[in-house]
Amino acid sequence: MVQYLMSVWGSEEDLDKPFGGYESEEQMQASFAATGAFNQKLMDQGYFVFANGLDSPKTATVVDGMGDKPVYTDGPYTEAKEFIGGFWVIDVPNLDVALELAAEGSAACLGKVEVRPMHGAE
Amino acid sequence: MTDVDDAITRAHHEEWARVVASLTRRFGDLDIAEDAAAEAFTIAVERWPLDGVPPNPGAWLTTTANRRAIDRIRRESKRDDKQKEAVALANIQGPDEPSLDRHSAIEDDRLRLLFTCCHPALAPEARIALTLRMVGGLTVPEIAKAFLVQETTMGQRITRAKNKIKAAHIPYRVPEAADLPERVSGVLAVLFLVFNEGYLSSGDHENPVRGDLTLEAIRLTRLVRALLPDDGEVAGLLALMLLIEARRTARVSATGELVRLDEQDRGSWDLALIAEGHALVRERLAVVAGGGPGPGRYQILAAINAVHTSVRDARDTDWSQIVALYDQMIRVDASPIIRLNRAIAVAELDGPEVALAEIDRLGLDDYHAFHATRADLLRRLGRSGESRAAYDRAIELAENAAEVALLTRRRDQLGRI
Numbered sequence: 001m002v003q004y005l006m007s008v009w010g011s012e013e014d015l016d017k018p019f020g021g022y023e024s025e026e027q028m029q030a031s032f033a034a035t036g037a038f039n040q041k042l043m044d045q046g047y048f049v050f051a052n053g054l055d056s057p058k059t060a061t062v063v064d065g066m067g068d069k070p071v072y073t074d075g076p077y078t079e080a081k082e083f084i085g086g087f088w089v090i091d092v093p094n095l096d097v098a099l100e101l102a103a104e105g106s107a108a109c110l111g112k113v114e115v116r117p118m119h120g121a122e
Numbered sequence: 123m124t125d126v127d128d129a130i131t132r133a134h135h136e137e138w139a140r141v142v143a144s145l146t147r148r149f150g151d152l153d154i155a156e157d158a159a160a161e162a163f164t165i166a167v168e169r170w171p172l173d174g175v176p177p178n179p180g181a182w183l184t185t186t187a188n189r190r191a192i193d194r195i196r197r198e199s200k201r202d203d204k205q206k207e208a209v210a211l212a213n214i215q216g217p218d219e220p221s222l223d224r225h226s227a228i229e230d231d232r233l234r235l236l237f238t239c240c241h242p243a244l245a246p247e248a249r250i251a252l253t254l255r256m257v258g259g260l261t262v263p264e265i266a267k268a269f270l271v272q273e274t275t276m277g278q279r280i281t282r283a284k285n286k287i288k289a290a291h292i293p294y295r296v297p298e299a300a301d302l303p304e305r306v307s308g309v310l311a312v313l314f315l316v317f318n319e320g321y322l323s324s325g326d327h328e329n330p331v332r333g334d335l336t337l338e339a340i341r342l343t344r345l346v347r348a349l350l351p352d353d354g355e356v357a358g359l360l361a362l363m364l365l366i367e368a369r370r371t372a373r374v375s376a377t378g379e380l381v382r383l384d385e386q387d388r389g390s391w392d393l394a395l396i397a398e399g400h401a402l403v404r405e406r407l408a409v410v411a412g413g414g415p416g417p418g419r420y421q422i423l424a425a426i427n428a429v430h431t432s433v434r435d436a437r438d439t440d441w442s443q444i445v446a447l448y449d450q451m452i453r454v455d456a457s458p459i460i461r462l463n464r465a466i467a468v469a470e471l472d473g474p475e476v477a478l479a480e481i482d483r484l485g486l487d488d489y490h491a492f493h494a495t496r497a498d499l500l501r502r503l504g505r506s507g508e509s510r511a512a513y514d515r516a517i518e519l520a521e522n523a524a525e526v527a528l529l530t531r532r533r534d535q536l537g538r539i
Contacts, residue, residue: 094293117290
Protein backbone atom coordinates (compact mmCIF):
# COMPACT_ATOMS: atom_id res chain seq x y z
CA MET A 1 0.00 0.00 0.00
CA VAL A 2 1.11 3.54 -0.75
CA GLN A 3 0.17 6.78 0.97
CA TYR A 4 -0.71 9.84 -1.08
CA LEU A 5 -1.46 13.42 -0.17
CA MET A 6 -4.50 14.68 -2.06
CA SER A 7 -4.50 18.45 -1.67
CA VAL A 8 -7.33 20.71 -2.79
CA TRP A 9 -6.26 23.96 -4.39
CA GLY A 10 -8.16 27.21 -4.45
CA SER A 11 -7.50 30.90 -4.99
CA GLU A 12 -7.18 33.69 -2.46
CA GLU A 13 -9.85 35.69 -4.31
CA ASP A 14 -12.39 32.91 -3.96
CA LEU A 15 -12.01 32.91 -0.23
CA ASP A 16 -13.12 36.54 0.07
CA LYS A 17 -16.34 35.93 -1.89
CA PRO A 18 -19.63 35.52 0.00
CA PHE A 19 -19.73 31.72 -0.26
CA GLY A 20 -15.98 31.07 -0.26
CA GLY A 21 -15.77 30.38 -3.96
CA TYR A 22 -19.06 28.51 -4.22
CA GLU A 23 -21.80 30.01 -6.37
CA SER A 24 -24.47 29.91 -3.68
CA GLU A 25 -25.31 28.77 -0.19
CA GLU A 26 -27.09 25.73 -1.71
CA GLN A 27 -24.04 24.78 -3.77
CA MET A 28 -21.80 25.13 -0.73
CA GLN A 29 -24.05 22.93 1.41
CA ALA A 30 -24.35 20.34 -1.36
CA SER A 31 -20.56 20.25 -1.72
CA PHE A 32 -20.06 19.80 2.02
CA ALA A 33 -22.54 16.93 1.99
CA ALA A 34 -20.86 15.30 -1.04
CA THR A 35 -17.44 15.65 0.59
CA GLY A 36 -18.75 14.09 3.79
CA ALA A 37 -20.15 11.17 1.85
CA PHE A 38 -16.85 10.78 0.01
CA ASN A 39 -14.93 10.72 3.31
CA GLN A 40 -17.29 8.05 4.60
CA LYS A 41 -16.70 5.99 1.47
CA LEU A 42 -12.92 6.26 1.96
CA MET A 43 -13.34 5.00 5.52
CA ASP A 44 -15.60 2.12 4.44
CA GLN A 45 -12.99 1.07 1.84
CA GLY A 46 -10.18 1.28 4.38
CA TYR A 47 -8.35 3.97 2.38
CA PHE A 48 -8.85 6.86 4.80
CA VAL A 49 -5.91 8.07 6.90
CA PHE A 50 -6.75 11.71 7.60
CA ALA A 51 -8.59 14.65 6.06
CA ASN A 52 -9.41 18.21 6.93
CA GLY A 53 -10.02 21.67 5.55
CA LEU A 54 -7.59 24.51 6.26
CA ASP A 55 -8.33 28.02 7.39
CA SER A 56 -7.29 31.02 5.29
CA PRO A 57 -3.57 31.41 4.49
CA LYS A 58 -3.89 34.81 6.16
CA THR A 59 -4.07 32.97 9.48
CA ALA A 60 -0.75 31.18 8.86
CA THR A 61 2.53 31.86 10.68
CA VAL A 62 5.94 30.92 9.32
CA VAL A 63 8.53 29.80 11.85
CA ASP A 64 12.28 29.60 11.24
CA GLY A 65 13.85 27.63 14.07
CA MET A 66 17.22 27.09 12.45
CA GLY A 67 18.95 30.03 14.14
CA ASP A 68 19.68 30.73 17.82
CA LYS A 69 16.21 32.05 18.43
CA PRO A 70 13.10 31.13 16.43
CA VAL A 71 11.86 33.82 14.05
CA TYR A 72 8.08 34.17 13.61
CA THR A 73 6.62 35.76 10.47
CA ASP A 74 2.96 36.52 9.91
CA GLY A 75 1.38 35.09 6.75
CA PRO A 76 1.90 32.11 4.46
CA TYR A 77 5.33 30.85 3.33
CA THR A 78 4.83 31.90 -0.29
CA GLU A 79 2.89 34.86 -1.59
CA ALA A 80 1.14 32.68 -4.16
CA LYS A 81 -2.33 33.34 -5.52
CA GLU A 82 -3.19 29.66 -5.22
CA PHE A 83 -3.11 27.85 -1.91
CA ILE A 84 -4.12 24.55 -0.32
CA GLY A 85 -7.64 24.74 1.06
CA GLY A 86 -7.81 21.22 2.42
CA PHE A 87 -6.38 17.76 2.03
CA TRP A 88 -6.74 14.04 2.41
CA VAL A 89 -4.11 11.46 3.24
CA ILE A 90 -5.07 8.11 1.74
CA ASP A 91 -3.50 4.67 1.85
CA VAL A 92 -4.20 2.76 -1.39
CA PRO A 93 -2.67 0.03 -3.58
CA ASN A 94 -1.35 2.25 -6.41
CA LEU A 95 -1.64 5.51 -8.34
CA ASP A 96 -4.57 4.33 -10.47
CA VAL A 97 -6.69 3.94 -7.36
CA ALA A 98 -5.48 7.30 -6.02
CA LEU A 99 -6.31 9.09 -9.29
CA GLU A 100 -9.78 7.60 -9.38
CA LEU A 101 -10.42 8.70 -5.78
CA ALA A 102 -8.98 12.15 -6.50
CA ALA A 103 -11.47 12.56 -9.35
CA GLU A 104 -14.33 11.71 -6.98
CA GLY A 105 -12.95 14.01 -4.30
CA SER A 106 -12.54 16.84 -6.79
CA ALA A 107 -16.13 16.47 -7.99
CA ALA A 108 -17.36 16.44 -4.38
CA CYS A 109 -15.44 19.43 -3.05
CA LEU A 110 -15.56 21.39 -6.34
CA GLY A 111 -11.83 22.06 -6.55
CA LYS A 112 -8.79 20.77 -8.37
CA VAL A 113 -6.89 18.08 -6.49
CA GLU A 114 -3.15 17.43 -6.59
CA VAL A 115 -2.09 13.83 -5.94
CA ARG A 116 1.40 13.37 -4.56
CA PRO A 117 3.00 10.18 -3.32
CA MET A 118 4.60 10.07 0.10
CA HIS A 119 7.97 8.49 0.74
CA GLY A 120 7.70 5.21 2.51
CA ALA A 121 7.49 1.47 2.53
CA GLU A 122 5.56 -0.67 0.05
CA MET B 123 24.53 -6.98 -44.05
CA THR B 124 25.59 -10.44 -42.90
CA ASP B 125 23.13 -13.10 -41.76
CA VAL B 126 24.19 -12.51 -38.16
CA ASP B 127 23.64 -8.72 -38.40
CA ASP B 128 20.30 -9.48 -39.91
CA ALA B 129 19.43 -11.87 -37.06
CA ILE B 130 20.43 -9.25 -34.49
CA THR B 131 18.34 -6.55 -36.14
CA ARG B 132 15.38 -8.91 -36.36
CA ALA B 133 15.80 -10.02 -32.75
CA HIS B 134 15.95 -6.38 -31.69
CA HIS B 135 12.69 -5.63 -33.50
CA GLU B 136 10.92 -8.75 -32.31
CA GLU B 137 12.32 -9.34 -28.84
CA TRP B 138 13.29 -6.00 -27.27
CA ALA B 139 9.82 -5.18 -25.87
CA ARG B 140 9.37 -8.79 -24.72
CA VAL B 141 12.65 -8.76 -22.80
CA VAL B 142 12.06 -5.35 -21.19
CA ALA B 143 8.45 -6.27 -20.34
CA SER B 144 9.23 -9.61 -18.72
CA LEU B 145 12.14 -8.16 -16.71
CA THR B 146 10.02 -5.24 -15.56
CA ARG B 147 7.43 -7.65 -14.22
CA ARG B 148 10.06 -9.81 -12.56
CA PHE B 149 12.09 -7.02 -10.92
CA GLY B 150 9.44 -4.32 -10.62
CA ASP B 151 11.83 -1.72 -12.03
CA LEU B 152 11.92 -0.21 -15.52
CA ASP B 153 15.47 1.02 -15.09
CA ILE B 154 16.90 -2.40 -14.29
CA ALA B 155 14.88 -3.95 -17.13
CA GLU B 156 16.03 -1.35 -19.66
CA ASP B 157 19.71 -1.56 -18.73
CA ALA B 158 19.75 -5.36 -18.61
CA ALA B 159 18.00 -5.61 -21.99
CA ALA B 160 20.50 -3.18 -23.52
CA GLU B 161 23.39 -5.19 -22.06
CA ALA B 162 21.96 -8.45 -23.40
CA PHE B 163 21.83 -7.00 -26.92
CA THR B 164 25.39 -5.68 -26.59
CA ILE B 165 26.52 -9.18 -25.60
CA ALA B 166 24.59 -10.64 -28.56
CA VAL B 167 26.43 -8.27 -30.91
CA GLU B 168 29.75 -9.55 -29.50
CA ARG B 169 28.92 -13.21 -29.20
CA TRP B 170 26.60 -14.21 -32.04
CA PRO B 171 29.17 -13.59 -34.82
CA LEU B 172 31.57 -15.95 -32.96
CA ASP B 173 29.19 -18.52 -31.44
CA GLY B 174 26.47 -18.42 -34.10
CA VAL B 175 22.89 -17.24 -33.69
CA PRO B 176 21.19 -19.23 -30.91
CA PRO B 177 18.29 -21.45 -31.98
CA ASN B 178 15.84 -19.38 -29.90
CA PRO B 179 17.17 -15.80 -29.88
CA GLY B 180 14.32 -14.53 -27.69
CA ALA B 181 14.95 -17.06 -24.94
CA TRP B 182 18.72 -16.44 -25.16
CA LEU B 183 18.23 -12.66 -24.80
CA THR B 184 15.77 -13.01 -21.91
CA THR B 185 18.06 -15.40 -20.06
CA THR B 186 21.11 -13.20 -20.63
CA ALA B 187 19.24 -10.05 -19.56
CA ASN B 188 17.90 -11.82 -16.45
CA ARG B 189 21.43 -12.84 -15.45
CA ARG B 190 22.71 -9.29 -15.93
CA ALA B 191 19.85 -7.88 -13.88
CA ILE B 192 20.47 -10.34 -11.04
CA ASP B 193 24.20 -9.59 -11.11
CA ARG B 194 23.45 -5.90 -10.83
CA ILE B 195 20.99 -6.33 -7.96
CA ARG B 196 23.49 -8.55 -6.11
CA ARG B 197 26.19 -5.92 -6.58
CA GLU B 198 24.02 -3.08 -5.31
CA SER B 199 23.18 -3.19 -1.63
CA LYS B 200 19.96 -1.20 -1.96
CA ARG B 201 17.15 -3.30 -3.31
CA ASP B 202 13.46 -3.54 -2.62
CA ASP B 203 11.52 -6.63 -1.54
CA LYS B 204 10.48 -7.59 -5.03
CA GLN B 205 14.08 -7.61 -6.20
CA LYS B 206 15.25 -9.59 -3.16
CA GLU B 207 12.54 -12.10 -3.93
CA ALA B 208 13.69 -12.39 -7.55
CA VAL B 209 17.27 -12.95 -6.44
CA ALA B 210 16.22 -15.53 -3.84
CA LEU B 211 14.23 -17.32 -6.51
CA ALA B 212 17.21 -17.23 -8.87
CA ASN B 213 19.38 -18.77 -6.13
CA ILE B 214 17.03 -21.75 -6.01
CA GLN B 215 16.02 -22.08 -9.67
CA GLY B 216 18.98 -20.61 -11.50
CA PRO B 217 18.76 -17.19 -13.10
CA ASP B 218 16.64 -18.19 -16.09
CA GLU B 219 13.13 -17.01 -16.65
CA PRO B 220 10.69 -19.28 -14.79
CA SER B 221 9.04 -21.25 -17.57
CA LEU B 222 5.43 -21.62 -16.45
CA ASP B 223 2.90 -20.43 -19.06
CA ARG B 224 5.59 -18.35 -20.70
CA HIS B 225 3.67 -17.38 -23.81
CA SER B 226 0.49 -15.86 -22.42
CA ALA B 227 2.28 -14.19 -19.50
CA ILE B 228 4.68 -12.46 -21.87
CA GLU B 229 1.98 -11.26 -24.23
CA ASP B 230 0.41 -9.67 -21.17
CA ASP B 231 3.72 -8.18 -20.07
CA ARG B 232 4.13 -6.23 -23.29
CA LEU B 233 0.64 -4.82 -22.86
CA ARG B 234 1.46 -3.90 -19.27
CA LEU B 235 4.60 -2.16 -20.47
CA LEU B 236 2.68 -0.24 -23.11
CA PHE B 237 -0.03 0.91 -20.72
CA THR B 238 2.56 1.97 -18.17
CA CYS B 239 4.54 3.99 -20.73
CA CYS B 240 1.35 5.69 -21.95
CA HIS B 241 -0.08 6.32 -18.48
CA PRO B 242 -2.23 9.48 -18.29
CA ALA B 243 -0.27 10.72 -15.24
CA LEU B 244 2.80 11.19 -17.48
CA ALA B 245 3.25 14.25 -19.68
CA PRO B 246 2.38 13.57 -23.34
CA GLU B 247 5.96 14.09 -24.57
CA ALA B 248 7.22 11.73 -21.85
CA ARG B 249 4.74 9.07 -22.95
CA ILE B 250 6.05 9.28 -26.50
CA ALA B 251 9.70 9.14 -25.45
CA LEU B 252 9.18 6.31 -23.00
CA THR B 253 7.14 4.24 -25.46
CA LEU B 254 9.78 4.60 -28.17
CA ARG B 255 12.53 3.65 -25.70
CA MET B 256 10.91 0.84 -23.70
CA VAL B 257 8.56 -0.69 -26.27
CA GLY B 258 10.19 0.40 -29.53
CA GLY B 259 13.78 -0.15 -28.40
CA LEU B 260 15.03 3.10 -29.94
CA THR B 261 18.09 4.54 -28.24
CA VAL B 262 17.97 7.90 -26.46
CA PRO B 263 20.08 9.58 -29.21
CA GLU B 264 17.72 8.17 -31.86
CA ILE B 265 14.64 9.53 -30.06
CA ALA B 266 16.33 12.88 -29.44
CA LYS B 267 17.16 13.13 -33.15
CA ALA B 268 13.61 12.19 -34.13
CA PHE B 269 12.12 14.98 -32.03
CA LEU B 270 14.96 17.46 -32.61
CA VAL B 271 15.85 17.95 -28.97
CA GLN B 272 19.21 17.67 -27.23
CA GLU B 273 20.22 14.17 -26.17
CA THR B 274 20.60 15.28 -22.55
CA THR B 275 17.11 16.81 -22.60
CA MET B 276 15.62 13.59 -23.98
CA GLY B 277 17.61 11.50 -21.50
CA GLN B 278 16.31 13.61 -18.63
CA ARG B 279 12.75 13.38 -19.93
CA ILE B 280 12.92 9.59 -19.93
CA THR B 281 14.65 9.41 -16.54
CA ARG B 282 12.13 11.75 -14.98
CA ALA B 283 9.26 9.65 -16.34
CA LYS B 284 10.81 6.44 -15.00
CA ASN B 285 11.33 8.08 -11.59
CA LYS B 286 7.72 9.21 -11.47
CA ILE B 287 6.46 5.73 -12.37
CA LYS B 288 8.48 4.34 -9.49
CA ALA B 289 7.88 7.03 -6.86
CA ALA B 290 4.19 7.56 -7.59
CA HIS B 291 3.58 3.80 -7.90
CA ILE B 292 2.06 3.79 -11.34
CA PRO B 293 0.95 0.16 -11.49
CA TYR B 294 2.41 -2.31 -13.98
CA ARG B 295 -0.80 -3.80 -15.21
CA VAL B 296 -3.41 -3.92 -17.92
CA PRO B 297 -6.20 -1.53 -16.89
CA GLU B 298 -9.52 -2.91 -15.72
CA ALA B 299 -12.22 -3.49 -18.32
CA ALA B 300 -14.08 -0.30 -17.38
CA ASP B 301 -11.00 1.87 -18.02
CA LEU B 302 -9.69 -0.08 -21.00
CA PRO B 303 -11.27 1.88 -23.91
CA GLU B 304 -10.03 5.18 -22.47
CA ARG B 305 -6.54 3.84 -21.82
CA VAL B 306 -6.29 2.12 -25.22
CA SER B 307 -7.24 5.41 -26.78
CA GLY B 308 -4.39 7.01 -24.82
CA VAL B 309 -1.94 4.46 -26.25
CA LEU B 310 -3.25 5.03 -29.77
CA ALA B 311 -2.91 8.80 -29.36
CA VAL B 312 0.79 8.33 -28.55
CA LEU B 313 1.33 6.12 -31.60
CA PHE B 314 -0.56 8.54 -33.86
CA LEU B 315 1.55 11.46 -32.59
CA VAL B 316 4.71 9.53 -33.49
CA PHE B 317 3.24 8.77 -36.91
CA ASN B 318 2.19 12.37 -37.51
CA GLU B 319 5.59 13.73 -36.61
CA GLY B 320 6.95 11.47 -39.36
CA TYR B 321 4.14 12.20 -41.78
CA LEU B 322 4.16 15.97 -41.46
CA SER B 323 7.31 16.90 -39.60
CA SER B 324 6.95 20.22 -37.85
CA GLY B 325 10.57 21.11 -37.23
CA ASP B 326 12.82 19.19 -39.58
CA HIS B 327 13.33 21.37 -42.62
CA GLU B 328 15.52 18.91 -44.46
CA ASN B 329 13.15 15.97 -44.19
CA PRO B 330 9.52 17.05 -44.52
CA VAL B 331 8.42 13.41 -44.52
CA ARG B 332 10.22 11.04 -42.16
CA GLY B 333 9.84 7.39 -43.04
CA ASP B 334 11.77 6.25 -39.96
CA LEU B 335 9.06 7.60 -37.65
CA THR B 336 6.06 6.53 -39.72
CA LEU B 337 7.45 3.00 -40.02
CA GLU B 338 8.22 2.81 -36.30
CA ALA B 339 4.68 3.96 -35.49
CA ILE B 340 3.27 1.31 -37.84
CA ARG B 341 5.49 -1.39 -36.31
CA LEU B 342 4.30 -0.52 -32.80
CA THR B 343 0.67 -0.33 -33.91
CA ARG B 344 1.02 -3.78 -35.46
CA LEU B 345 2.26 -4.99 -32.08
CA VAL B 346 -0.76 -3.46 -30.32
CA ARG B 347 -3.00 -5.06 -32.94
CA ALA B 348 -1.43 -8.45 -32.23
CA LEU B 349 -1.99 -7.93 -28.50
CA LEU B 350 -5.54 -6.53 -28.80
CA PRO B 351 -6.88 -8.16 -31.99
CA ASP B 352 -10.55 -7.46 -31.22
CA ASP B 353 -10.20 -3.74 -30.61
CA GLY B 354 -11.80 -1.84 -33.48
CA GLU B 355 -9.93 1.40 -32.92
CA VAL B 356 -6.57 -0.39 -32.94
CA ALA B 357 -7.48 -1.93 -36.31
CA GLY B 358 -8.74 1.48 -37.45
CA LEU B 359 -5.52 3.27 -36.53
CA LEU B 360 -3.39 0.62 -38.22
CA ALA B 361 -5.52 0.87 -41.38
CA LEU B 362 -5.30 4.67 -41.28
CA MET B 363 -1.52 4.63 -40.95
CA LEU B 364 -1.12 2.06 -43.74
CA LEU B 365 -3.33 4.03 -46.13
CA ILE B 366 -1.39 7.24 -45.46
CA GLU B 367 1.99 5.50 -45.58
CA ALA B 368 1.05 3.96 -48.93
CA ARG B 369 1.14 7.48 -50.42
CA ARG B 370 4.35 8.61 -48.74
CA THR B 371 6.62 8.66 -51.79
CA ALA B 372 3.97 10.50 -53.81
CA ARG B 373 3.46 13.17 -51.15
CA VAL B 374 6.60 15.20 -51.79
CA SER B 375 7.82 16.19 -55.24
CA ALA B 376 11.41 15.93 -56.47
CA THR B 377 11.74 19.67 -55.76
CA GLY B 378 10.64 19.25 -52.14
CA GLU B 379 7.09 20.47 -52.46
CA LEU B 380 4.06 18.85 -50.86
CA VAL B 381 1.83 17.27 -53.52
CA ARG B 382 -1.90 17.44 -52.91
CA LEU B 383 -3.91 14.23 -52.96
CA ASP B 384 -5.65 15.10 -56.25
CA GLU B 385 -2.32 15.79 -57.95
CA GLN B 386 -0.37 12.79 -56.68
CA ASP B 387 1.11 10.18 -58.99
CA ARG B 388 -1.20 7.37 -58.01
CA GLY B 389 0.96 4.90 -59.92
CA SER B 390 3.59 5.29 -57.22
CA TRP B 391 1.24 4.43 -54.36
CA ASP B 392 2.13 1.24 -52.49
CA LEU B 393 -0.58 -1.19 -53.53
CA ALA B 394 0.31 -3.83 -50.94
CA LEU B 395 -0.16 -1.35 -48.08
CA ILE B 396 -3.41 -0.13 -49.63
CA ALA B 397 -4.71 -3.69 -49.93
CA GLU B 398 -3.83 -4.37 -46.30
CA GLY B 399 -5.49 -1.14 -45.16
CA HIS B 400 -8.62 -1.85 -47.19
CA ALA B 401 -8.84 -5.36 -45.75
CA LEU B 402 -8.76 -3.94 -42.22
CA VAL B 403 -11.45 -1.37 -43.06
CA ARG B 404 -13.63 -4.13 -44.55
CA GLU B 405 -13.09 -6.26 -41.44
CA ARG B 406 -14.34 -3.40 -39.25
CA LEU B 407 -17.28 -2.63 -41.55
CA ALA B 408 -18.36 -6.28 -41.23
CA VAL B 409 -18.17 -6.09 -37.43
CA VAL B 410 -20.22 -2.87 -37.33
CA ALA B 411 -22.74 -4.30 -39.84
CA GLY B 412 -23.00 -7.40 -37.66
CA GLY B 413 -24.22 -5.31 -34.73
CA GLY B 414 -20.83 -4.62 -33.14
CA PRO B 415 -19.94 -1.31 -31.49
CA GLY B 416 -20.08 1.79 -33.68
CA PRO B 417 -16.83 2.98 -35.21
CA GLY B 418 -14.61 5.46 -33.37
CA ARG B 419 -12.50 8.22 -34.88
CA TYR B 420 -9.67 6.10 -36.26
CA GLN B 421 -12.02 3.66 -37.98
CA ILE B 422 -13.92 6.52 -39.61
CA LEU B 423 -10.71 8.29 -40.68
CA ALA B 424 -9.46 4.97 -42.09
CA ALA B 425 -12.72 4.58 -44.04
CA ILE B 426 -12.31 8.10 -45.48
CA ASN B 427 -8.78 7.23 -46.58
CA ALA B 428 -10.04 3.95 -48.01
CA VAL B 429 -12.46 5.90 -50.22
CA HIS B 430 -9.63 8.14 -51.44
CA THR B 431 -7.33 5.21 -52.19
CA SER B 432 -9.91 3.09 -53.96
CA VAL B 433 -9.87 5.07 -57.23
CA ARG B 434 -7.04 5.35 -59.73
CA ASP B 435 -8.20 8.79 -60.90
CA ALA B 436 -8.86 11.56 -58.37
CA ARG B 437 -11.81 12.74 -60.48
CA ASP B 438 -13.62 9.47 -59.72
CA THR B 439 -13.52 10.10 -55.94
CA ASP B 440 -16.88 9.44 -54.28
CA TRP B 441 -17.21 12.78 -52.49
CA SER B 442 -20.75 12.15 -51.25
CA GLN B 443 -19.48 9.12 -49.36
CA ILE B 444 -16.62 11.16 -47.92
CA VAL B 445 -19.01 13.91 -46.74
CA ALA B 446 -21.25 11.21 -45.21
CA LEU B 447 -18.25 9.75 -43.34
CA TYR B 448 -17.30 13.22 -42.06
CA ASP B 449 -20.89 13.65 -40.84
CA GLN B 450 -20.41 10.42 -38.90
CA MET B 451 -17.06 11.71 -37.64
CA ILE B 452 -18.66 14.92 -36.36
CA ARG B 453 -20.93 12.80 -34.16
CA VAL B 454 -17.77 11.37 -32.54
CA ASP B 455 -15.74 14.59 -32.54
CA ALA B 456 -17.38 17.90 -33.44
CA SER B 457 -14.12 19.85 -33.36
CA PRO B 458 -13.58 22.74 -35.82
CA ILE B 459 -10.70 20.83 -37.47
CA ILE B 460 -13.01 17.96 -38.41
CA ARG B 461 -15.54 20.50 -39.73
CA LEU B 462 -12.78 22.10 -41.79
CA ASN B 463 -11.92 18.76 -43.38
CA ARG B 464 -15.58 18.11 -44.04
CA ALA B 465 -15.84 21.49 -45.77
CA ILE B 466 -12.97 20.53 -48.12
CA ALA B 467 -15.06 17.54 -49.23
CA VAL B 468 -18.18 19.73 -49.44
CA ALA B 469 -16.32 22.02 -51.87
CA GLU B 470 -15.96 19.08 -54.27
CA LEU B 471 -19.60 18.09 -53.90
CA ASP B 472 -21.47 21.42 -53.64
CA GLY B 473 -18.88 23.91 -54.85
CA PRO B 474 -16.39 26.30 -53.20
CA GLU B 475 -19.00 28.91 -52.24
CA VAL B 476 -20.92 26.55 -49.97
CA ALA B 477 -17.66 25.30 -48.44
CA LEU B 478 -16.38 28.83 -47.84
CA ALA B 479 -19.57 29.80 -46.01
CA GLU B 480 -19.10 26.76 -43.75
CA ILE B 481 -15.47 27.34 -42.89
CA ASP B 482 -15.81 31.06 -42.25
CA ARG B 483 -17.81 30.17 -39.13
CA LEU B 484 -15.12 27.96 -37.64
CA GLY B 485 -12.87 30.46 -35.88
CA LEU B 486 -9.60 28.64 -36.60
CA ASP B 487 -7.58 31.79 -37.12
CA ASP B 488 -4.34 30.31 -35.74
CA TYR B 489 -4.42 27.13 -37.84
CA HIS B 490 -2.45 27.14 -41.09
CA ALA B 491 -4.71 24.59 -42.80
CA PHE B 492 -7.71 26.86 -42.24
CA HIS B 493 -6.03 29.68 -44.17
CA ALA B 494 -4.66 27.30 -46.80
CA THR B 495 -8.17 25.95 -47.40
CA ARG B 496 -9.70 29.43 -47.51
CA ALA B 497 -6.98 30.55 -49.92
CA ASP B 498 -7.74 27.65 -52.24
CA LEU B 499 -11.52 28.22 -52.15
CA LEU B 500 -11.12 31.97 -52.72
CA ARG B 501 -8.80 31.26 -55.66
CA ARG B 502 -11.39 28.96 -57.19
CA LEU B 503 -14.01 31.68 -56.75
CA GLY B 504 -11.78 34.20 -58.55
CA ARG B 505 -11.28 36.35 -55.44
CA SER B 506 -7.53 36.67 -55.99
CA GLY B 507 -6.78 39.51 -53.58
CA GLU B 508 -8.40 37.75 -50.61
CA SER B 509 -6.84 34.48 -51.71
CA ARG B 510 -3.37 36.01 -51.68
CA ALA B 511 -3.88 37.36 -48.15
CA ALA B 512 -5.04 33.93 -46.98
CA TYR B 513 -1.98 32.25 -48.56
CA ASP B 514 0.25 34.79 -46.81
CA ARG B 515 -1.29 33.93 -43.45
CA ALA B 516 -1.09 30.18 -44.14
CA ILE B 517 2.60 30.45 -45.07
CA GLU B 518 3.26 32.43 -41.92
CA LEU B 519 1.69 29.71 -39.75
CA ALA B 520 2.79 26.53 -41.58
CA GLU B 521 5.72 24.63 -40.01
CA ASN B 522 6.41 21.97 -42.61
CA ALA B 523 8.92 23.00 -45.27
CA ALA B 524 7.24 21.04 -48.09
CA GLU B 525 3.89 22.57 -47.24
CA VAL B 526 5.36 26.08 -47.23
CA ALA B 527 6.83 25.38 -50.69
CA LEU B 528 3.44 24.30 -52.04
CA LEU B 529 1.60 27.28 -50.53
CA THR B 530 4.22 29.71 -51.82
CA ARG B 531 3.95 28.41 -55.38
CA ARG B 532 0.14 28.54 -55.23
CA ARG B 533 0.24 32.11 -54.00
CA ASP B 534 2.75 33.18 -56.62
CA GLN B 535 0.59 31.67 -59.36
CA LEU B 536 -2.14 34.21 -58.60
CA GLY B 537 -2.24 37.04 -61.13
CA ARG B 538 -1.40 40.57 -60.06
CA ILE B 539 -4.37 42.88 -59.97
